[in-house]
Amino acid sequence: KILDSVKPYKPGKPIAEVERELGLKGVVKLASNENPYGPSEKAVKAIVEAAKDVNRYPDGGCFYLKEALGRKLDVPGGNIVFGNGSDELIVMALSAYVNSGDEVVVADPTFLVYHIASMVKGASVRSVPLKNFKYDIDGMISAVNKNTKIIFIVNPDNPTGSYITSDEFKRLVASIPPSVLIFVDEAYYEFACGDDYPESLDWFKKGLPNIIIARTFSKAYGLAGLRIGYAIAPKEIIQILNKVREPFNVNSVAQAAALAALDDEEYVKRSVDLVKKEKKRFYAFFDSLKVKYLFSKSNFILVNTERDSKKFFEHLLKKGVIVREMSSWGLMGFIRVNVGSEKENDIFFKAFASVIEGTSKQ
Numbered sequence: 001k002i003l004d005s006v007k008p009y010k011p012g013k014p015i016a017e018v019e020r021e022l023g024l025k026g027v028v029k030l031a032s033n034e035n036p037y038g039p040s041e042k043a044v045k046a047i048v049e050a051a052k053d054v055n056r057y058p059d060g061g062c063f064y065l066k067e068a069l070g071r072k073l074d075v076p077g078g079n080i081v082f083g084n085g086s087d088e089l090i091v092m093a094l095s096a097y098v099n100s101g102d103e104v105v106v107a108d109p110t111f112l113v114y115h116i117a118s119m120v121k122g123a124s125v126r127s128v129p130l131k132n133f134k135y136d137i138d139g140m141i142s143a144v145n146k147n148t149k150i151i152f153i154v155n156p157d158n159p160t161g162s163y164i165t166s167d168e169f170k171r172l173v174a175s176i177p178p179s180v181l182i183f184v185d186e187a188y189y190e191f192a193c194g195d196d197y198p199e200s201l202d203w204f205k206k207g208l209p210n211i212i213i214a215r216t217f218s219k220a221y222g223l224a225g226l227r228i229g230y231a232i233a234p235k236e237i238i239q240i241l242n243k244v245r246e247p248f249n250v251n252s253v254a255q256a257a258a259l260a261a262l263d264d265e266e267y268v269k270r271s272v273d274l275v276k277k278e279k280k281r282f283y284a285f286f287d288s289l290k291v292k293y294l295f296s297k298s299n300f301i302l303v304n305t306e307r308d309s310k311k312f313f314e315h316l317l318k319k320g321v322i323v324r325e326m327s328s329w330g331l332m333g334f335i336r337v338n339v340g341s342e343k344e345n346d347i348f349f350k351a352f353a354s355v356i357e358g359t360s361k362q
């Protein structure tokens, strides 16, 4: 019954599917906020090595990876849990802490999995509209009540790329009662950190009892296809998450690749630098066409085409460029494009400009 009102998550179209459907070659995908570089060469080597042992079950506790990540972040292993993508960590938190009828607080719009996974668990979802494309911190704080189990904070947010500052974060954590979990989704952490972006890990280290920080190897680390992410939280929370975790949720190849990727700081730096550099080209490009967009702390940009976004998406697709069409987020006329390689971005600019020129504003 609950599922009657749940709409399944629609992922970005894979390149191969679009090429097959449209009979095109060289399609460019800028729809899922992936890393445009291939994976780290170190990771590929580790994957080949790990392939030789796939007759064995993986290490359910991710021992070596936990140790390496713990060392890197200065966090004890008992405060870390890995997931089959950070998607799984969201589901794990809901399974562990939310019963039918409980409430969760999310922003609207935000990453759709929050709404979907909460509905599947029978939670009642309190959606707090963004204010001027930013989290309404006070609105989110006042949405919390005695039935609230989790407040989900996506920082930086997807699809807007906007972020909560350290001051805002401080205000938020000071106002949420310890009985409510603060789930901070930092899928795009590596692109965002620095300046006035909050170091939520410091809050965890200072002993905040109700924080879960989720991050991923899918974005800056370039391992989206392997599905691996992690969460950091107080020990008691990790112990509870481990109760709902499937015994072999993270496969052995993903563990080996993540271990190698962690070690390849050069790769991550290159990915982050590329995004920062290319994002400026996107801004200049949109400015030159007088197209409205949002400054992003992340590796993607939300763009207001001021046209029918479904048609706009189709036009771009026919030119071999896949972006995300945002009407299912309630953002009519918007598309989201992620920063690709320099070459991919040039292809996008050409296709986008020609669609803008060939269509008129609504």
Ligand code: PMP
Pocket: 032, 033, 084, 085, 086, 087, 088, 111, 154, 157, 158, 185, 187, 215, 216, 217, 218, 224, 227, 228, 229
């Ligand atoms: N959180 C946010 C905000 C995301 O945008 C994504 C991926 N698009 C995820 C979580 C999930 O990432 P993954 O499961 O690949 O770690």
